């Protein structure tokens with residue numbers, strides 16, 4: 298019976314998601330590099346720069362990071378709970394996301410839509426009315442966003458929940474046992490996504506579908522008027538967007554909780570030891586504490602909208618933002634105590650998880666400044682904000698790179714070349730920190746984000762971005778070389794049975 302269960306049932310869709318995410322990362326990364334080079338050379342027209350900015354801003358977080366997380370988290374749930382990772386929900390998650398991204402790609406490069414990825418009201422509509430881009434292009438863009446939203450808010454969390462809570466465990470698929478029902482904190486880190494994102498995303502999803510239907514002419518434009526009121530748009534948007542990033546962050550911390558105990562000297566030296574954090578209870582507490590604080594921290598995105606944001610809400614946002622820092626501090630203690638008490642072994646997975654977590658914490662200090670009302674007025678709209686958002690995404694990407702190295706053999710059928718993996722990971726971490734400090738420095742000096750050409754007298758900051766951008770690209774090329782080598786080997790990973 299066991300021989301009829303194909304390993305492919307576990308790995309096929311996760312692998313497809315991971316490979317697609319890598320393709321989006323490379324396309325979006327090339328756009329990022331072209332943008333910084335354009336700042337040096339002035340080679341791009343303003344409209345082209347804004348198209349690249351919009352493309353880069355959509356595909357790096359959603360095509361790249363979100364999809365990488367989707368593939369690796371579904372794989373982990375599959376091999377921990379003993380379930381095959383296929384079926385309509387998983388397939389629909391993969392295809393809907395990528396079709397949505399292709400629509401967005403077409404809207405940007407065929408129809409010239411260049412709103413940036415946050416769709417700040419009323420830019421998309423006024424751009425179309427002023428003839429900067431066409432209404433058809435905007436309609437395609439909005440429907441692309443709706444498809445991506447459908448995956449983020451319903452299909453992916455439903456796939457995750459179905460694998461965790463539904464169906465029967467097939468023992469042959471249980472490749473890694475875990476302790477307890479949710480064990481530990483590593484698995485619990487997935488729950489905030491499942492339970493927080495669908496309810497908090499519903500309002501913006503209803504708004505987006507209403508706008509989409511009005512653009513198609515299926516309902517009168519006047520019936521979409523309520524969504525287009527700045528207050529009704531900005532609050533649902535930020536409640537969703539903020540919590541999505543937090544849920545992805547918590548999922549990544551859960552991944553650190555899951556990876557680190559698996560690479561300890563104590564675990565290796567004894568058959569009876571189970572992979573545990575220094576304190577599993579503190580791990581669960583940190584996740585609950587962090588998630589609760591994060592949910593109410595969203596008003597920090599709207600500090601600078603004094604006409605619509607009551608002061609009380611701003612202060613709630615500030616206090617909650619600082620409380621997320623406490624949640625992160627509990628995790629720092631727990632992860633370091635695990636490494637110290639049980640002896641952390643150096644492997645590509647543990648190194649990437651630790652360095653990604655370190656970059657996450659470094660970025661947290663800038664996040665605290667942006668989450669403080671007075672500082673936000675000073676830094677809002679500058680490169681300091683880009684520094685924060687790109688660094689948290691890069692840190693989380695690095696943590697998932699750890700998970701990717703952990704499952705590399707399962708996915709691609711060959712052992713990891715450790716030397717190449719260490720170079721990839723270390724260069725990625727150095728580049729992430731380099732980009733972070735240069736962008737933060739530019740933001741502190743008042744350089745405006747989303748501006749081209751930049752109104753600054755010196756190229757020093759931009760030169761730093763080009764240098765660390767090239768380093769990041771080189772690091773990923775090293776990874777790609779290793780991946781191509783594995784993929785070009787006979788496809789024994791496809792036919793394996795368990």
Ligand code: HEM
Nearest residue numbers: 329330332354357358413414683687690691746747748766
């Ligand atoms: C995992 C890696 C990365 C992710 C997830 C990411 C994500 C993003 C996002 C979401 C934006 C905001 C777009 C917007 O405001 O509409 C952005 C802006 C930007 N990114 Fe990246 N990025 C990454 C790496 C890079 C790299 C390697 C470079 C080039 C060195 C780069 C250069 C830029 C530039 C120049 C901007 C525009 C800054 C501004 O005007 O606000 N990014 N990035």
